[in-house]
Amino acid sequence: MPNRPSLTPLIAALPSTVPFVGPEAQERTRSKPFRARIGANESSFGPSPRVIARMADVARDMWMYCDPDNHDLKAAAAIHLGVRPDNIVVGEGIDGLLGLLVRMYVSPGDAVVTSLGAYPTFNFHVAGAGGRLVAVPYDNDRENLSGLLDAVRRENARLVYLSNPDNPMGSWWEADEIEHFIAALPETTMLVLDEAYGELGPASALPAIDANRANVVHMRTFSKAYGLAGLRCGFAVGEAEVIRSFEKIRNHYGVSRMAQIAGLEALADQAYLGQVVAKVDAGRQRIASIAMANGLKPLPSATNFVAMDCGADGAFALKVLQGLLARDVFIRKPMAPGLDRCIRISVGLDHELDTFAEELPGALAAARDG
Amino acid sequence: MPNRPSLTPLIAALPSTVPFVGPEAQERTRSKPFRARIGANESSFGPSPRVIARMADVARDMWMYCDPDNHDLKAAAAIHLGVRPDNIVVGEGIDGLLGLLVRMYVSPGDAVVTSLGAYPTFNFHVAGAGGRLVAVPYDNDRENLSGLLDAVRRENARLVYLSNPDNPMGSWWEADEIEHFIAALPETTMLVLDEAYGELGPASALPAIDANRANVVHMRTFSKAYGLAGLRCGFAVGEAEVIRSFEKIRNHYGVSRMAQIAGLEALADQAYLGQVVAKVDAGRQRIASIAMANGLKPLPSATNFVAMDCGADGAFALKVLQGLLARDVFIRKPMAPGLDRCIRISVGLDHELDTFAEELPGALAAARDG
Numbered sequence: 005m006p007n008r009p010s011l012t013p014l015i016a017a018l019p020s021t022v023p024f025v026g027p028e029a030q031e032r033t034r035s036k037p038f039r040a041r042i043g044a045n046e047s048s049f050g051p052s053p054r055v056i057a058r059m060a061d062v063a064r065d066m067w068m069y070c071d072p073d074n075h076d077l078k079a080a081a082a083i084h085l086g087v088r089p090d091n092i093v094v095g096e097g098i099d100g101l102l103g104l105l106v107r108m109y110v111s112p113g114d115a116v117v118t119s120l121g122a123y124p125t126f127n128f129h130v131a132g133a134g135g136r137l138v139a140v141p142y143d144n145d146r147e148n149l150s151g152l153l154d155a156v157r158r159e160n161a162r163l164v165y166l167s168n169p170d171n172p173m174g175s176w177w178e179a180d181e182i183e184h185f186i187a188a189l190p191e192t193t194m195l196v197l198d199e200a201y202g203e204l205g206p207a208s209a210l211p212a213i214d215a216n217r218a219n220v221v222h223m224r225t226f227s228k229a230y231g232l233a234g235l236r237c238g239f240a241v242g243e244a245e246v247i248r249s250f251e252k253i254r255n256h257y258g259v260s261r262m263a264q265i266a267g268l269e270a271l272a273d274q275a276y277l278g279q280v281v282a283k284v285d286a287g288r289q290r291i292a293s294i295a296m297a298n299g300l301k302p303l304p305s306a307t308n309f310v311a312m313d314c315g316a317d318g319a320f321a322l323k324v325l326q327g328l329l330a331r332d333v334f335i336r337k338p339m340a341p342g343l344d345r346c347i348r349i350s351v352g353l354d355h356e357l358d359t360f361a362e363e364l365p366g367a368l369a370a371a372r373d374g
Numbered sequence: 375m376p377n378r379p380s381l382t383p384l385i386a387a388l389p390s391t392v393p394f395v396g397p398e399a400q401e402r403t404r405s406k407p408f409r410a411r412i413g414a415n416e417s418s419f420g421p422s423p424r425v426i427a428r429m430a431d432v433a434r435d436m437w438m439y440c441d442p443d444n445h446d447l448k449a450a451a452a453i454h455l456g457v458r459p460d461n462i463v464v465g466e467g468i469d470g471l472l473g474l475l476v477r478m479y480v481s482p483g484d485a486v487v488t489s490l491g492a493y494p495t496f497n498f499h500v501a502g503a504g505g506r507l508v509a510v511p512y513d514n515d516r517e518n519l520s521g522l523l524d525a526v527r528r529e530n531a532r533l534v535y536l537s538n539p540d541n542p543m544g545s546w547w548e549a550d551e552i553e554h555f556i557a558a559l560p561e562t563t564m565l566v567l568d569e570a571y572g573e574l575g576p577a578s579a580l581p582a583i584d585a586n587r588a589n590v591v592h593m594r595t596f597s598k599a600y601g602l603a604g605l606r607c608g609f610a611v612g613e614a615e616v617i618r619s620f621e622k623i624r625n626h627y628g629v630s631r632m633a634q635i636a637g638l639e640a641l642a643d644q645a646y647l648g649q650v651v652a653k654v655d656a657g658r659q660r661i662a663s664i665a666m667a668n669g670l671k672p673l674p675s676a677t678n679f680v681a682m683d684c685g686a687d688g689a690f691a692l693k694v695l696q697g698l699l700a701r702d703v704f705i706r707k708p709m710a711p712g713l714d715r716c717i718r719i720s721v722g723l724d725h726e727l728d729t730f731a732e733e734l735p736g737a738l739a740a741a742r743d744g
Contacts, residue, residue: 008588009532009564011619012481018622028441041438050437059632060430066604066636067420068411069597071398096466100625107502111382125626132477132623162379194379218378227439234436234631249381252388253502255470256495257396261604262429262632266436 014112014134024125027334039332040356045171045201045309047231048352049283051266052276055232058269059262070264072256077264080271081224081239091215091241093250094267096258098200098223098238103129104254105221105240106163109194110135115159119147121172121340123198126165135162142343145303145311146175149185156193164189167198169205172338172348174305179211186211186220194246195220200238203229203277204284205306218243226263228308229280230270237263284308287351294361298368309350311338318344320371327367333360384482384504394495397704409702410726415541415571415679417601418722419653421636422646425602428639429632440634442626447634450641451594451609461585461611463620464637466628468570468593468608473499474624475591475610476533479564480505485529489517491542491710493568496535505532512713515673515681516545519555526563534559537568539575542708542718544675549581556581556590564616565590570608573599573647574654575676588613596633598678599650600640607633654678657721664731668738679720681708688714690741697737703730 010016027044031037041048050056074094082089095101102125110116112134118126120139130137138159140151147170156164166185169176177185182197189195199222202210213222225238237259240247270277291310292302301313314321318341325337325347337347349360380386397414401407411418420426444464452459465471472495480486482504488496490509500507508529510521517540526534536555539546547555552567559565569592572580583592595608607629610617640647661680662672671683684691688711695707695717707717719730 007561009479009562009616011478014481015478015619015622020618020622022621022626024442024626026439026442028445029443032445044439046439047437050434056433059433059436063426063429063433064420066429067417067601069396069414069416069603070606072394072396073399075398075402096625096628099627103625108381108385109379111384191377192379231437233439236440236628236630246379248390249385251392252385252390255466255473256392256394257469258466258606260606260630260633263630 018131030329030334036332038334040352040359041334042350042352042356042360043334043336043348045228045307045350046233047228047280047308048356049231049280051231052270052273054273054276055266055269059266062262062265066261068261069257070259070261074259074264077267078239080268084271085213085241087213087215087241088244090244091247092239093247093254094237094239094259094264095254097227097236098198098225099125100236100258101223101238101240102126102196103132104250105194105196106130106133106135107253108249109162115161116163116165117152117155117159117161118165119152121338121343122147122165123167123171126196142173142340145173145343146170146177149177149181153185153188156189161193163194163196165196165198167200169201169209169306171201171307172336173311173343173346174303174307174309176205176209176306178208182211186217189219191219193219196223197221198223200225200228201307204281204308209306213241215241215243218246221246226267226270229277229284230267231280232263232266232270235260235263235266237267284351287357290357291349291351291360294357294364298364303346309348311346311348313346316345321345321347323371323374324367327370328360328363331363331367333363388501400699400704406702408704410722410729411704412720412722412726412730413704413706413718415598415677415720416603417598417650417678418726419601419650421601422640422643424643424646425636425639429636432632432635436631438631439627440629440631444629444634447637448609450638454641455583455611457583457585457611458614460614461617462609463617463624464607464609464629464634465624467597467606468568468595469495470606470628471593471608471610472496472566473502474620475564475566476500476503476505477623478619479532485531486533486535487522487525487529487531488535489522491708491713492517492535493537493541496566512543512710515543515713516540516547519547519551523555523558526560531563533564533566535566535568537570539571539579539676541571541677542706543681543713543716544673544677544679546575546579546676548578552581556587559589561589563589566593567591568593570595570598571677574651574678579676583611585613588616591616596637596640599647599654601650602633602636602640605630605633605636607637654721657727660727661719661721661730664727664734668734673716679718681716681718683716686715691715691717693741693744694737697740698730698733701733701737703733
């Protein structure tokens with residue numbers, strides 16, 4: 005007999021190891037700060053000055069719980085996206101919404117399809133629901149649409165995850181390709197279309213939102229282009245009945261009042277968003293130039309980061325990454341076979357990209373020597 | 375054959391109706407604001423001025439994700455509570471942590487014990503995990519410890535929920551009574567000890583935290599005495615192995631960076647907390663006086679609200695509540711049989727209690743007439 009409460013069999017079987025090491029944890033281990041924080045695809049340009057001012061104004065109001073309906077933010081997002089408020093659910097970032105969506109549709113043993121090397125937090129939530137993950141390799145550094153479709157049909161998948169534009173490779177499909185993918189999908193399979201980087205790529209990469217389609221949920225966030233990763237706020241957009249089902253299990257008071265207010269102000273300042281998009285584009289070009297100046301091959305990107313091919317295997321790219329970390333430059337890299345030849349550099353401030361440019365040659369030389 | 379993705383059987387069976395109506399939703403329906411917001415047990419005194427200043431200072435840093443380890447906040451909370459950091463997990467308020475704990479320990483069909491009329495959000499999470507809720511009536515307006523224990527043994531419950539001090543009645547048990555309850559609990563049953571109001575009652579009501587005991591989790595929050603309900607931040611305190619299990623399913627980047635920083639500053643300003651506790655005590659006395667002046671019976675309270683017996687049945691108390699809402703005073707009331715004879719008034723600012731004092735006689739008269 006046990007002498008303590010037993011975890012459910014599902015939870016007991018999950019690994020205790022945690023793959024989510026943040027830059028702060030690395031700084032604690034190193035006992036010194038990074039000089040460049042260009043590894044988590046954050047927006048170093050920060051939120052809009054209007055948003056910053058608004059946050060300061062409302063700080064004293066944080067004794068009040070949030071509006072559990074997220075009424076005002078949903079109303080503004082609905083106008084922004086050309087849908088109705090009942091097509092939108094607001095959550096604690098896309099991460100939180102992915103967790104809910106997985107619990108809504110995945111019973112233990114159900115198949116879920118994703119790409120090998122795609123978003124690990126989605127996989128974490130699938131594991132937490134007891135789902136059976138089926139991973140399809142990337143094809144030419146893009147998520148393999150026909151491969152994903154084959155896997156969905158073969159496995160009778162409940163969910164299929166697709167990020168467009170893609171993390172960690174920065175690649176994308178044009179809207180018409182995504183629309184063909186959606187049209188070919190079984191009506192009983194839900195597409196989780198993660199558009200976290202949607203504002204940062206070509207508009208032609210974003211398929212129209214069809215609010216009558218019951219098997220597509222678009223995920224959007226304030227964490228990337230809007231520069232509010234620290235507030236945890238995102239939304240899911242889909243057919244009203246699908247969206248209504250989130251009400252059954254979501255944490256109704258989960259989105260902070262600060263996030264609700266900041267998100268509303270951020271949506272209202274589209275001029276600032278335009279400036280960020282321009283800065284991100286310039287930053288991508290600069291990162292690509294730095295890569296080429298060092299003999300590395302930058303991959304095209306529709307996001308706020310650039311993956312670059314280090315020209316050898318995963319072990320080599322890992323050494324380059326480690327060399328950059330040792331030189332106070334926080335970056336990350338893809339880990340899946342094939343993708344792992346790359347390192348991934350987020351667009352940062354000019355001085356951060358200066359630091360990256362200064363330190364990359366040394367890191368490369370050390371990787372070649374070591 | 376379905377022509378849309380099917381919810382899991384567990385989720386499909388959950389009700390779509392949502393019991394969480396916030397004051398903002400009521401204001402939208404009424405088309406005018408409340409003059410007194412004294413219904414959600416928020417702290418109208420707000421967060422510490424130091425916390426407000428700190429939030430304003432760091433608003434511009436919100437482009438950075440939070441530290442997923444909550445390292446600094448856990449370290450400070452550990453010192454504050456006399457435990458180790460690995461005895462603490464930080465979450466998106468107690469609500470978020472309750473959801474995780476339920477998923478960790480409750481499989482579909484498992485019994486969970488609570489009090490009839492206790493925290494509905496806990497019940498919501500139990501339903502979301504497919505648990506079988508067993509509710510024990512209050513006894514003399516307190517949670518019935520021996521009744522809960524009997525139900526735990528009879529049902530072989532996985533979890534038992536107890537709030538001390540209690541919401542919605544404001545009552546409490548002294549620490550030694552809680553400790554006897556813990557000692558009598560089966561080792562395999564987890565006690566969820568919700569101490570959200572812990573700072574606001576007598577210190578003698580808080581049992582010592584035994585970090586070696588595997589079947590008790592204490593829940594604490596920044597939402598009540600610390601005045602930060604809008605930021606969503608709380609923590610669970612327990613044995614290290616129990617706490618480690620949260621890592622398996624929690625949203626690692628779920629707590630906002632703003633909440634981490636504000637929480638840290640709030641813990642550091644215990645002098646302000648002391649001022650709030652004194653104001654809450656004065657407010658409770660004022661509310662009790664208002665009740666007695668109107669012939670109602672205030673219940674003793676160890677929280678930031680006072681339940682008052684309206685001297686008749688639930689239908690009458692509901693009319694009193696409706697009368698107050700109609701007079702622009704936002705309050706709530708217990709709904710369970712026996713408790714429902716009461717209305718519940720949160721401590722508010724002086725002008726809010728003035729408004730309550732002005733409007734209560736009219737609401738009572740209308741209830742008696744109607």
